[in-house]
Amino acid sequence: MKFNGFVLILFLSVFIQSCIEKELDFDSIKTQKWNSEWALPLINSTLTLSDLLTDTTGIIQEDEDGLITLVYESEELISINADEIVEIPDQEDFVNESFDLPSLPPGISGQIPVLFSFPFELSEPGLRIDSAILKTGMYSFTVRTDINKNVAIVDFTIPNIINTTTNDTLKFTFDLSYQQGINEIVRDTIIDLSNYTLVFGNTLGQTNKLYINALITFESDNNPNNSPYYISLENELKDMEFSRFFGYVGNQVIEMQDTVNLNIFSINEEGFFSFGEGSVNFQMDILNSFGLPVMLDVITFRAYHGGSDPDSIDIYIFGEGNPSLIELNYPNLNQVGENVLTQVNTENSNIHEALEISPGKIFIDIDGHLNPDEDSTLTNFVLDTSGIKVDISLELELFGAVNGFKIADTVDFHLNDIEDIKSLLFVVDVANGFPVNAIIQLNFVDSVYNVVHSLLPPEEQLMIAAPVSSPPEYRVLCPAEKITNIVLNDEELRAISEAKKIIINATLSTTNGQLVKIYSDYNIILKLGAKVGISL
Amino acid sequence: MISRIKPIKRVCLLILIGLIFLIIVNNRLHAQVSRSVYFLEHLPESGILNPAFSPPYNFYVNLPIISTFYIGFESPFSFDQLTQKWETGDSLYIDRETVLNALKDNNYFSFEIYNELGRAGFRAGRNYFHLSIAKVFSTKFSFEKDIVELFLYGNGSEQFLGKPIHFDKTGLNMTSYHEFALGYSIRINEKVTVGTHLKYLNGRFNIWTEKAEFKMFTDDQSTYAITASSDINIHTSSTISNFDDLIYQVENYKWLNLSGNHGFGCNLGVEYEPTSMFKLSASVVDIGWIKWKENIKNFKSANPNVDYTFEGFDINDFVSEGSFTDTLDILDTIAECFGLEKNYEPYTSHLNPKVYIGGLWNLNKSNQLGLLIRTDFVEQTIKPSFTVNYTHKFGDVLTVYANYSILNRNYANIGLGFAVKLGPVQFYALNDMAYALLKPREARNYNFHFGMSFVFGTPKEFGKSEKMDSNEGGKNDGE
Structure with a gap:
């Protein structure tokens, strides 16, 4: 009986053990939402002007005092390639001459000269080649004759084609000895013209004519004299490109266009940037290596302001009412291969007026007239590297006043998985080293641009302008610090989670329209921390 | 005689099956240390806690698998303290206030396994010799209340924002070794x-957090800059590549496949019996160390106690040549500042000594009162615990006991257990926290200890108390 009690205890123990797993049912523990708060520093950055402006490569310059100048330059105002202005077309000519052989006793030699000529055609009437040093070109030459002498040769000399290196005239010889049963003798050759110069002795009425001199040498024999004999030439010159061209290219028009983006204004919505006196430098320098008269005609030179309130204004280089015609300097025969500069005086331009609309871009369209006077007696020269490059630069010294200069940008926004975030506090600590106030607003909008939440109170001044010293330095005395708390509650977070985009608006202004200068050592120390309430 | 043996065999079989089942079930239950065995001197295993104890038999042997197995778990809070019931439904939730109220400044979880391959002993006159082989696995994760509070409330809460946080009591100490013991009394x-x-001692596995100090300060005056420093020194010796099935891996170390991590330990004990009514005893156990030499990886702070202040990311670091970059210098800096250097130097870890002081009062032949004070020396802290015991003997066959313990700041520890002797077979099932079995949701500590011995022979001349028991039992063992 004693053991019955023991067994009972044992089985009770076993039973209890098996119950424990049920009792300690960890699977039945569900999540209880409790709020914990986590404070994290997010951003600690020192931002300079180059960090604040996008795509600033090469546009920021500073003088010895550190005053910043933004330099915008044209990049595409370059003429088309020279070989498109002057082209040497392919030539294809067939010429035929007849000649008589004197009757001589067998064994006696004789010579008969034959002269050929044909025009070297150019693409347009009135053009003229005095000479052209070729860098490519092929000359296919074929001769046919019915001469029937057992010993005969022909020497060809082409005085218009001269070896560029040796200065020798192009010459070549064919054997025309008769072979029984063959009535027509055909000989041909192909000559690479890449080291030859075309030279034309142009005189009045004799323009661009190619001469070929043939000298037939034979030995009299017993074959019958079938005079007159014929000799014909097939000439094909093709793929000729020059490295240098002298002559007359005629009156042509070349077009040049470019758009200069002034990205400092590109996202401006309204307001203006008033530049201080002497802070805008507008330059127009033109390099020309065409050895011929050129007149540039500025067809369009216009500043555009985009955004919600578009505007534009024409820029007059020499002042309103004066034609924008620019006669270019050009190299003379002693300056072959050199660029000759033409500096345009823009003192009377209305560029200041154009900048007042905060143009995001400036469009330029220029026609270049070659030989505008159509004087065909002139000797032009063109190299395969010749061209016209118009350099327009706009240097904006950051000295001026800003008034309600509003910039805006829209960025995509996508926020999800924030169900556990119940509150959010951003602490923005800005030590502004720039003398510019900033009112910033971030509007969260849905897919149809309805504002679902505005992050900051209206007119919240996130950055206070740093005070500046007196003229002429206008230098910041000390940074202005401001700490702003931005609180988002649960409801606001839910609203933000519905947003698809953020419209960022920032309105910049100098205090009371004061003139300021922006130096390279200015910066903004931006610190951002967040306290996140998370429901776990 | 035959008819009497058969029921006994059946009972033995049932008990054996029950014990095996308990092993399986108890893989999910945990306990501390079986203090109860201290009061059951007739069990050979009582010598684990006091080497002066020897069983009242001439010879005993414990066989593998059914030798001695102990498992214990301690927690700073109970299941009920961790969870609350929703007002609607049966689901539970973790209530942070309740959890924090249950925690003290410093807390720990501990988990211990003592698993003997075998044990044997014999008497030679006044001398008793013992031999045992055991696997010991012990782990203790210490943590501070503040670290839990930080997790639950966050560094942006009023508890922590603008206030320094300092953790230096958090760490993991985990060790596994084989113990080959030679006992003499x-x-x-x-x-x-x-x-x-x-x-x-032959060490198999060790993680020792010698130092894990971490300081943090979240500035409430600015944009929440965080200043932090750390000083960490963690030693490991392990062939374990991951922590999945850790217990399984540890338990599967082969018994005689020894490592080069050698150590030595010593237990000392004394028993004083001024009269047959009273007995006083004391012991010091687990004095020793292991020199870890194999598969060492030590992790030490590269810049101990060097403050690093993180004030936020630099926007410019995100953008490189107009495009976003995925590598941030700041992360490299943080990694460098708080990074750990690795070395492979051997190190020595010490066992956690324990001191037992006990007393027994034999009220009569069947009833006994006992008192035990156990003191654990863990790192630099002393953790005392107290146990009062009542034991009743039903003849020579069945001994049951109940005890009450105060341990790990927990006052609801009622222990129940029994030892049965059926001829030469002696087995027992002990528990210091039976309440945990009855009310597991309210218990913070769990343990279970069982074993089986084969005992033979009663000494011809033994102490007075044994004589008294022997006379009253009226039987000799091993017959």
Whole structure:
């Protein structure tokens, strides 16, 4: 009986053990939402002007005092390639001459000269080649004759084609000895013209004519004299490109266009940037290596302001009412291969007026007239590297006043998985080293641009302008610090989670329209921390 | 005689099946240390806690698998303290206030397994010799209340924002070793017995957090800049590549596949019996160390206690040549500042010594009162615990006991257990926290200890108390 009690205890123990797993049912523990708060520093950055402006490569310059100048330059105002202005077309000519052989006793030699000529055609009437040093070109030459002498040769000399290196005239010889049963003798050759110069002795009425001199040498024999004999030439010159061209290219028009983006204004919505006196430098320098008269005609030179309130204004280089015609300097025969500069005086331009609309871009369209006077007696020269490059630069010294200069940008926004975030506090600590106030607003909008939440109170001044010293330095005395708390509650977070985009608006202004200068050592120390309430 | 043996065999079989089942079930239950065995001197395993104790038999042997197995778990809070019931439904939730209220400044979880391959002993006159082989697995994760509070409330809460946080009591100490013990006790006279266990330890696995200090300060005056420093020194010796099935991996270390991590330990004990009514005893166990030499990886702070202040990311670091970059210098800096250097130097870890002081009062032949004070020396802290015991003997066959313990700042520890002797077969199932079995949701500590021995022979001349028991039991063992 004693053991019955023991067994009972044992089985009770076993039973209890098996119950424990049920009792300690960890699977039945569900999540209880409790709020914990986590404070994290997010951003600690020192931002300079180059960090604040996008795509600033090469546009920021500073003088010895550190005053910043933004330099915008044209990049595409370059003429088309020279070989498109002057082209040497392919030539294809067939010429035929007849000649008589004197009757001589067998064994006696004789010579008969034959002269050929044909025009070297150019693409347009009135053009003229005095000479052209070729860098490519092929000359296919074929001769046919019915001469029937057992010993005969022909020497060809082409005085218009001269070896560029040796200065020798192009010459070549064919054997025309008769072979029984063959009535027509055909000989041909192909000559690479890449080291030859075309030279034309142009005189009045004799323009661009190619001469070929043939000298037939034979030995009299017993074959019958079938005079007159014929000799014909097939000439094909093709793929000729020059490295240098002298002559007359005629009156042509070349077009040049470019758009200069002034990205400092590109996202401006309204307001203006008033530049201080002497802070805008507008330059127009033109390099020309065409050895011929050129007149540039500025067809369009216009500043555009985009955004919600578009505007534009024409820029007059020499002042309103004066034609924008620019006669270019050009190299003379002693300056072959050199660029000759033409500096345009823009003192009377209305560029200041154009900048007042905060143009995001400036469009330029220029026609270049070659030989505008159509004087065909002139000797032009063109190299395969010749061209016209118009350099327009706009240097904006950051000295001026800003008034309600509003910039805006829209960025995509996508926020999800924030169900556990119940509150959010951003602490923005800005030590502004720039003398510019900033009112910033971030509007969260849905897919149809309805504002679902505005992050900051209206007119919240996130950055206070740093005070500046007196003229002429206008230098910041000390940074202005401001700490702003931005609180988002649960409801606001839910609203933000519905947003698809953020419209960022920032309105910049100098205090009371004061003139300021922006130096390279200015910066903004931006610190951002967040306290996140998370429901776990 | 035959008819009597058969029921006994059936009972033994049932009990054996029950015990095996308990092993399986108890893989999910945990306990501390079986203090109860201290009061059951007739069990050979009582010598684990006091080497002066020797069983009242001439010879005993514990067989593998059914030798001695102990498992214990301690927690700073109970399941009920961790969870609350929703007002609607049966689901539970974790209530942070309740959890924090349950925690003290410093807390720990502990988990221990003592698993013997075998044990044997014999008496030679006044001398008793013992031999045992065991696997010991012990882990203790210490943590501070503040670290839990930080997790639950966050560094942006009023508890922590603008206030320094300092953690230096958090760490993991986990070790597994094989213990080869040679025990000896001698009855000096009728009143005094002394004993010792000399142990060779062979380390298999160790993680020792020698130092894990971390300081943090979240500035409330600015944009929440965080200043932090750390000083960490963690030693490991392990062939384990991951922590999945850790217990399984540890338990599957082969018994005699020894490592080069050698150590030695010693237990000392004394028993004093001024009269047959009273008995006093004391012991010091687990004095020793292991020199870890194999598969060492030590992790030490590269810049101990060097403050680093993180004020946020630099926007410019995100953008490189107009495009976003995925590598941030700041992360490299943080990694460099708080990074750990690795080395492979051998190190020595010490066992956590324990001191037992006990007393027994034999009220009569069947009833006994006992008192035990156990003191654990863990790192630099002392953790005392107290146990009061009542034991009742039903003849020579069944001994049951109940005890009450105060341990790990927990006052609801009622222990129940029994030991049965059926002929030469002696088995027992002990527990210091039976309440945990009855009310597991309210318990913070769990343990279970069982084993089986084969005992033979009663000494011809033994102490007075044994004589008294022997006379009253009216039977000799091993018959």
